[in-house]
Amino acid sequence: MKTLTLLTDFGTQDAYVGIMKGVITTIAPTANIIDISHNIPPQDIITARFQLMTAFPYFPEGTIHVVVVDPGVGSNRRAIALQFPSGYIIVPDNGIIGGVLGLENPIATVELNDPLYWLNPQPSNTFHGRDIFAPVAAHLANGIPMTALGTTIDWQSLVQMPIPTAQWSREKRWEGCIQAIDHFGNLITNLRGDLVTNQNWSVDLGEHNITGHTTYANARHKEPVGLVSSDNWIEIAIRNGNAEEYFTATIGDKVKLTFESSKKVDS
Template sequence: MSIITLTTDFGTKDHFVGAVKGAIYTELPEAKIVDITHEISPFNITETAYIIKNSYKSFPKGTVHIVGVDSELSEENKHIALELDGHFFVCPDNGLISMIAAEIKPAKIVEINIHDRIESSFPVLDVFVQVACFIGRGGNLTVIGKEITDYKKITEIQPKVNQTENQIVGGVIYIDNYGNAISNISEKMFADVGKGRDFKIISKKHEFTKIFSKYNEIASNSGYSNQQFEGQKLALFNSASYLEIAIYRSNSDTVGGANSLLGLEYRDIIVINFIDTPKSEYTTLN
């Protein structure tokens, strides 16, 4: 049985997702289709990269991942299929693979060439499905495209390290369902650059000098009900090990999230300044 995942910005109101699933079952009736999400913000490559990076590893090796975001074919936006970390990805070459491939080098990348016989305004349906099902049946990547050695990279996915200023400059790459602002600064980068020093996180007018290991740690050992801390801001490394600015027990209908209460939005800058005085222990609470 082949597992094929779908990640798109199609939403669920229109016919697109249903049509893609129907085409997969027509080509490969034994396939198991899993929806990662269809609620990507339209054409948001950075958001797509974050979600794919933090979901694909939970699937078995050999899973085929169809990614349909900003997928219209053009000279600047070609279609590729690649093998990476034992998984296969069928997607546009628009930079979304940057976040995954920054840590793990693809074993093989091909530029899909079946467009010669398929003219389509809906490539996820007409092209990506055929390629994914071919791979799902055990097909070799080189049959559906010419091998290439590189892929498009988007620089905003990667934070910058300024050693002279002792700082990391990153940004918000994703606002989650709770309104939490997730940055592109990883816990590993924080530890490698910070080396246990004191720090100050700055985003807009908000500052943080402590990083929690989980949300409810802000209320631990306080002697008060957790509800007393609802609406308080905090910084933590989330389950994906990225720095997140959050509102404790955030809810868009009541308390609000970091996006509404703190005014944090996609692409807002987040800076971590490190202080040279070394500390005896790691600043993050563990």
């Protein structure tokens, strides 16, 4: 039984997700389908990139990940499939793959241009999730070789949207940005948690300086707190609150990391 995941911006109000699952299970009845999320903000490929990168390492080898956040649907943007050492990703060629490309290089990459494996040789201009991505994933789950699904292409020709890299500045401090905002309003930066191991630190966001702690509980109620997330990114939170609203923050806002030798490290 093959595991497939779905990551979309479709929400759950409409039938879109259910239709994709219906297409998949019609072709591959034993497929084990797992929903990563369907609450990506509409057309938000940056958030989709982050969520795919975050989830990808936690699935069994050979898992097929289907991502449909596709503002270019119906245009000449490519539909692609990539094989990695740990699994497959089927996705529009719009940069969403950029986060995973920072983890692994693909073994093979294919443009999904063979209508034999589509639901319909004349797909809808608005629902490639149903007409291309879902049926192709199901055929792959049934054992069709990925290279049979279309034309082999060079992965370096893909739309490139890598995760922004933190920089060591002239001020002798790490500078980065907010790369994602989660459901709780926590601001996830692109600064790795390894930078602050056994250090006293704080992070600047605009005019605000937020002290780093080891847990949310080290901060007072409704107090800003910096800490290392479960995925080893430095994040900014509000204990029992919402940092996105508190700071009026958005993805891309700049942050700066400061080391402070005079403070006691949390125990």
